[in-house]
Structure formats: structure tokens, C-alpha cells
Amino acid sequence: MKMKHYLRALVVVGCVGVTLAGPPPEIAGPLKTIRSVGPEGHGNAAASAAWKQLAAGNAASLVPILEAMDGANDYALNWLRGAVDAIAGRELDAGGKLPLPALGKFLLETRHHPRARRLAFELIARVDAATTDKLLAGMLNDPSLEIRRDAVQKVISQGNGLVTDGNPPGATLLYQQALNCARDVKQIESLAKKLADLGQPVDLLKHFGFIANWKIIGPFDNAGNRGFTNALPPEQKLDLAGEYDGKAGKVRWQDHVTTDKYGMVDMNQPLGRLKEVTAYATTEFFSGQAQPVELRLGGKNSWKLWLNGKLLFERDEYHANQEIDQYLMPTQLQPGRNVILVKVCQNEEVKEWTGEWEFQLRVTDALGTPIVSAGDANEKLKDN
Structure with a gap:
């Protein structure tokens, strides 16, 4: 499975805002230690000792450890999963039993961390695959x-x-x-x-919810990658009536609609097959309410993305692998009109496989369910 890139800040120490139901005293300390690990090896030495204490526990420790995964960061999740696997494996190898009723209750409480619930599902399946198979019928919309x-x-x-x-x-x-x-x-x-x-x-374009309607301007110069690093006029002030000096003359905004089934916006189509160039694409997205969303972008070129004038993320890399939902950017839509601006750059490479100058973008919830623009949401808001 290819890695998805979640482009958000990491909380480097500890976990915030999660209150555990209360693990047994003998594992409360090790759990707290493991939940405090962070990137770049932060807390790993202490976590290693704490993990040995957890992994030495019995089957009764499984659900409290799973509960400790709620709100934990990815580093802590890996440690906690390892402890669960060690305990369950040892119990089953010795002919012991797993606490299936407690694991089942945990699994069916969808408020728990998806990875923890998946682990509970796998533990149940190891000893009662017939039951988990039956449970799947009611899990078509599961948050895991x-x-x-x-x-x-x-x-x-x-x-x-x-x-x-x-x-x-x-x-x-x-x-x-x-x-x-x-x-x-x-x-x-x-x-x-x-x-x-x-x-x-x-209709995959519609089913995935890719944004098809854009306005595009370019080409601007990108010699020496300066087009990526420099703030060109469209990102300084978004003026759809503006005219600017481009790489080879005056450039203006033009309408562009992609019919690609995967929503690929190919800059080569309206601007020509060019090298060492930069272009911008913008669109309006209307939301009936303030809501958390993910902007999901795929592409092989260097890019920057702004939402309502705020830079969400940038990636300075050319002609790497591309896939749907390659970059996931959690953000917040404001009620009414939202403006998305994408900068896409092409470098100097002239090999056949470096001709792509394109991107795809969609708006989804955290599970990948597409969210479509609500039309003129401003008018709807006036009616409320």
C-alpha cells in the first residue's frame, strides 16, 4: 500500500484532550510513558522499558491497552500495538483464551480509535472468524x-x-x-x-468528487525553480481580470474544464507542452456551513496550495510517483465562498516521462467521502 502524506503539524510530546477510563494500576504508568513518545526518538528509551512491562501482562490487559490507543499519536500507537500482539500471541500459544466479550464490546463502540478497533477485530477473528464474518454485514459504513x-x-x-x-x-x-x-x-x-x-x-469524475471547473493562468518563468520559490502576481493578489507579464508575453486567466475521469487538470492542454514554467489554477468552492474537510491532491510536479489566502502546504518535487489522494490536507471551510489556489510548476527535464504538468484535487471528509460545492451558498445563508 502506498504511503499517504498527511500534511499537518505533529504534537511532538504527549497526547491532548483524552481521558482514559482508568487502566489497572499496574499498567497505568507504562501506558502514560508510552503515550508520551514523539518523533525523532523522543521518549523511546523510557518507552522500551515500559513496553516490556506491558508485554508481560495477561489477557486482562488487552482492552485497557486498546483503550489507551484513543488519542495517541502514531508513534505511541505502534508501541501499543506491539504490546497487544505480544500478549495475545503468548496467551494463544499457551492454550489460553482472549476476553472475547470485552473485545467485542470495544469493537462495537465506534468512538474508539480506528486502528484500535481494527486490532480488536483481528484478535476476535483469530479465535472466532465466523463471528467477525457475520459482523461485517453491519460494517459497510464503519469509521475504520x-x-x-x-x-x-x-x-x-x-x-x-x-x-x-x-x-x-x-x-x-x-x-x-x-x-x-x-x-x-x-x-x-x-x-x-x-x-x-x-x-x-x-462516472468516476463525479463519484470521486474531483473538481473539474477551473480558471488557469500562465505560463510564468520557472528557470532555476525560481517560479516555485518566488511569489508571482496571482498569489500576491488574486485578480481574475488581471493581466501579467508571463514567460513569453502577456498572460490572462482562462476557463478550463477537465473531462478526465480522474479529474486530472493538465496544464499542457491550455498552455502548451512547455518546460521551466509555472502556472496557477483557481476555483471557488461553496459550503453551506463551517466544516472540517480534507483537501486531497495528487500530482507529479512541484506545487503550492492556498485556501482563502492561507498557504496550506507546498511540495518541491518533480516527476515522482502520483496517486489519487496522494497528499491529505486537513483544514476548515468557512460558510459560503471559499477560494482555492494551486500553483503548479514544471522543471527543465526533457525525457519523455517528464512531460506531465498536472494535478487533481478533491474535497472530502476524513474518511474520503467526497464533499461537493453547494452552489451559491452565500444566497442560502441569507435565507437562514
Whole structure:
């Protein structure tokens, strides 16, 4: 699985705002120590000793350790998972039992950390796979993406069986149900193909929620990567009526609509296949309310992204791998009009595979569910 890049600040010490129900006294100290680890090895020496204490516990420690994963950072999660695996493995190897009722209760409480719930699911499956298989039927909309993926895969398998049995209409219904719930990109692509084969094509551009309508301006000069580092006129002041000196003459904003099924905005189309250039793309996104979202960008070129004039992130790298939702930027939409500005740069390389000068962008919730622009939300707000 390719790594997704969450572009947000890390809390480097401890975890904030989470109150544990109260672990047993003998593991409370080790849990606190492990939850205090951070990047660059912060707290690792103490965590190593604490982990040995946790891992020496019995099956009764499993759920308290899982509860300690709520609100923990990724570094602590890895330590805690290792302790759970060590305890469960030792208990089962010795012919012992896991606390299935307590694990099941924890699993079904969706407020817990998705990774902790997934771990509880895996522990239950190790000793009672039939039960976890039955549970998947009610987990198609689970907030754990891993559990949801398994639930969707179960429905896909059922649809495949109906195809084999000569029941395409029934398979179509199951595939459509799975597609509505799927958030895994590969599952969505697989389901789109299956539905197309059954005469039900899927509009992936719409399904993923990629932004298709843009205004583009360029090319500006990017010799020596100066176009990436320098603040060019469109990022100093966004004026859609503005005219500026570009790389080879005056440049103005122009409309651009992508019809690519994956929402790829190809700068080569309106501006030409150029090298050492910079361009900008902007769009308006209307929200009926203030809401947390993720801006999810994919692309091979250097880029910067602003929301409502605030720089969210930048990436100075050319012609690396590209995938859907490659960069995930948690942010907040304001009620009404929101302005997105993307700067995309092309370097000097002239090899055939370095011709791409493009990006794709969508707005989603934290699970990857697309959020679409609400039209003129300002007018809607006036009516409330």
C-alpha cells in the first residue's frame, strides 16, 4: 500500500484532550510513558522499558491497552500495538483464551480509535472468524477504513457469486451497494469495471468528487525553480481580470474544464507542452456551513496550495510517483465562498516521462467521502 502524506503539524510530546477510563494500576504508568513518545526518538528509551512491562501482562490487559490507543499519536500507537500482539500471541500459544466479550464490546463502540478497533477485530477473528464474518454485514459504513474495506469486499464477493449463478441484476445491486460504501480507491475502480461490464457505467469524475471547473493562468518563468520559490502576481493578489507579464508575453486567466475521469487538470492542454514554467489554477468552492474537510491532491510536479489566502502546504518535487489522494490536507471551510489556489510548476527535464504538468484535487471528509460545492451558498445563508 502506498504511503499517504498527511500534511499537518505533529504534537511532538504527549497526547491532548483524552481521558482514559482508568487502566489497572499496574499498567497505568507504562501506558502514560508510552503515550508520551514523539518523533525523532523522543521518549523511546523510557518507552522500551515500559513496553516490556506491558508485554508481560495477561489477557486482562488487552482492552485497557486498546483503550489507551484513543488519542495517541502514531508513534505511541505502534508501541501499543506491539504490546497487544505480544500478549495475545503468548496467551494463544499457551492454550489460553482472549476476553472475547470485552473485545467485542470495544469493537462495537465506534468512538474508539480506528486502528484500535481494527486490532480488536483481528484478535476476535483469530479465535472466532465466523463471528467477525457475520459482523461485517453491519460494517459497510464503519469509521475504520480497514474494517469498511473488509465489509465492502464481502459484498463484492457475494456479487461475484451472483454473476457466476447467472443473476446479473442481483449482482448489479450488490455492486452498487458496495460502491456507495467503498472508500478504498482500488475497490472503487474494481467496482466501476464490474458495473460497466454489466451495462452500468460509473462516472468516476463525479463519484470521486474531483473538481473539474477551473480558471488557469500562465505560463510564468520557472528557470532555476525560481517560479516555485518566488511569489508571482496571482498569489500576491488574486485578480481574475488581471493581466501579467508571463514567460513569453502577456498572460490572462482562462476557463478550463477537465473531462478526465480522474479529474486530472493538465496544464499542457491550455498552455502548451512547455518546460521551466509555472502556472496557477483557481476555483471557488461553496459550503453551506463551517466544516472540517480534507483537501486531497495528487500530482507529479512541484506545487503550492492556498485556501482563502492561507498557504496550506507546498511540495518541491518533480516527476515522482502520483496517486489519487496522494497528499491529505486537513483544514476548515468557512460558510459560503471559499477560494482555492494551486500553483503548479514544471522543471527543465526533457525525457519523455517528464512531460506531465498536472494535478487533481478533491474535497472530502476524513474518511474520503467526497464533499461537493453547494452552489451559491452565500444566497442560502441569507435565507437562514
